[in-house]
Amino acid sequence: MFTAIAGVLAGCALNDTPSGSNVVPSGSTMVEPISDTVAPEVADSTPETVPTTVPETTTTLPEVDLKCVTILKCQFSYLVGADYSLLKLEFTDFSVANLQGAKFVRTNLKQSTFIRADLSNTDFTGANLTSANFTGANVAGANFTNANFTSTVICGLDLETAIGVTQTQLNDAQMYRTKGNKYCP
Amino acid sequence: MSVEIQRAVDRTPQPWKNGLGVQYEIMCDGSLPDDWTWRLSTADITQDVPFSVFPGVNREFCVADGNGVVLTINGVEHRCEPGSITKFRGDDEVHATLIDGPMKALNLMVRDGAVEKHLHVLRAGDSIGLNSQCVLVSIIEQAILDMSTGEVALDRLDAVLFFDHGIRDTSHVCQLARGTVAVMTAEGN
Numbered sequence: 001m002f003t004a005i006a007g008v009l010a011g012c013a014l015n016d017t018p019s020g021s022n023v024v025p026s027g028s029t030m031v032e033p034i035s036d037t038v039a040p041e042v043a044d045s046t047p048e049t050v051p052t053t054v055p056e057t058t059t060t061l062p063e064v065d066l067k068c069v070t071i072l073k074c075q076f077s078y079l080v081g082a083d084y085s086l087l088k089l090e091f092t093d094f095s096v097a098n099l100q101g102a103k104f105v106r107t108n109l110k111q112s113t114f115i116r117a118d119l120s121n122t123d124f125t126g127a128n129l130t131s132a133n134f135t136g137a138n139v140a141g142a143n144f145t146n147a148n149f150t151s152t153v154i155c156g157l158d159l160e161t162a163i164g165v166t167q168t169q170l171n172d173a174q175m176y177r178t179k180g181n182k183y184c185p
Numbered sequence: 186m187s188v189e190i191q192r193a194v195d196r197t198p199q200p201w202k203n204g205l206g207v208q209y210e211i212m213c214d215g216s217l218p219d220d221w222t223w224r225l226s227t228a229d230i231t232q233d234v235p236f237s238v239f240p241g242v243n244r245e246f247c248v249a250d251g252n253g254v255v256l257t258i259n260g261v262e263h264r265c266e267p268g269s270i271t272k273f274r275g276d277d278e279v280h281a282t283l284i285d286g287p288m289k290a291l292n293l294m295v296r297d298g299a300v301e302k303h304l305h306v307l308r309a310g311d312s313i314g315l316n317s318q319c320v321l322v323s324i325i326e327q328a329i330l331d332m333s334t335g336e337v338a339l340d341r342l343d344a345v346l347f348f349d350h351g352i353r354d355t356s357h358v359c360q361l362a363r364g365t366v367a368v369m370t371a372e373g374n
Contacts, residue, residue, distance in 0.1 A: 156261030
């Protein structure tokens with residue numbers, strides 16, 4: 001299962017990390033693995049942790065819950081033209097990634113991060129962008145037709161260069177000012 | 186695997202590449218100015234200053250002490266609070282504006298093509314498996330780390346370095362009993 005998704009997400013780091021209730025580092029991302037037979041969907045869902053092999057350790061602490069989660073990080077990655085359509089990529093970190101021309105058609109990107117990513121000419125048609133963060137991203141030519149902008153963080157974007165963004169979508173988003181008293185997150 | 190405690194007060198100050206500030210190297214696989222593929226250091230920011238330019242380098246910036254800073258990155262202002270991590274490219278145009286007094290930053294730089302390394306922030310009660318690819322740095326306040334060998338007290342910006350001696354890269358599961366730390370981890374290990 002992990003091999004399959006790692007292949008799809010070439011260029012991203014996929015880690016197994018010891019995990020207790022608080023063991024995932026702050027700011028880390030988790031991805032819900034997708035079964036080979038799961039039909040694509042965009043519907044919202046709660047992220048799940050996945051038990052995997054427990055790394056060998058030299059000590060045991062009773063407080064530690066040695067379940068593991070899978071962490072997916074695509075930060076700084078070169079992912080030009082990648083096709084992520086129909087996948088569930090909640091909590092994925094695409095910060096500062098080069099995603100020019102990538103496809104996210106109907107992709108579930110809930111709480112994913114695109115801070116300062118190059119999203120020029122990407123296709124987010126029908127994508128679930130709930131609580132995703134687009135601070136400072138380049139969205140020139142990016143298509144957001146019918147994307148779900150619920151609580152999506154919008155700051156430092158030139159939306160006039162994007163395609164398919166409506167006022168109705170923006171009414172659902174978290175809009176920040178690029179400069180002034182309320183800075184980008 | 187052996188563990189080394191590196192105290193912040195023992196580090197030697199070095200000027201920034203642009204000469205506008207002071208930095209303190211924690212760990213690096215080469216030497217200044219540019220003979221390295223990754224570098225972890227702290228920096229004192231005592232005034233509003235532009236950052237040095239590092240083409241072909243990924244940067245992660247963590248507010249390690251003080252009240253934070255506003256980083257203007259390519260014209261977009263980001264309010265960076267204590268314990269936050271901000272990622273940007275070394276060739277981005279970055280200017281730091283102090284929020285309320287001087288601050289100290291933890292800086293990770295990784296050159297394109299090198300093994301990925303990233304920063305994570307852990308808080309009291311968190312646990313992590315640490316191996317020889319990791320460096321742990323106390324930030325914001327004093328920290329107490331519960332390791333298999335006992336408790337380790339760290340002042341602000343003190344670091345814990347791990348060495349495997351090339352025999353077998355086991356990992357320590359450590360628990361943070363108190364404080365906040367930033368951990369540099371390598372991906373794919």
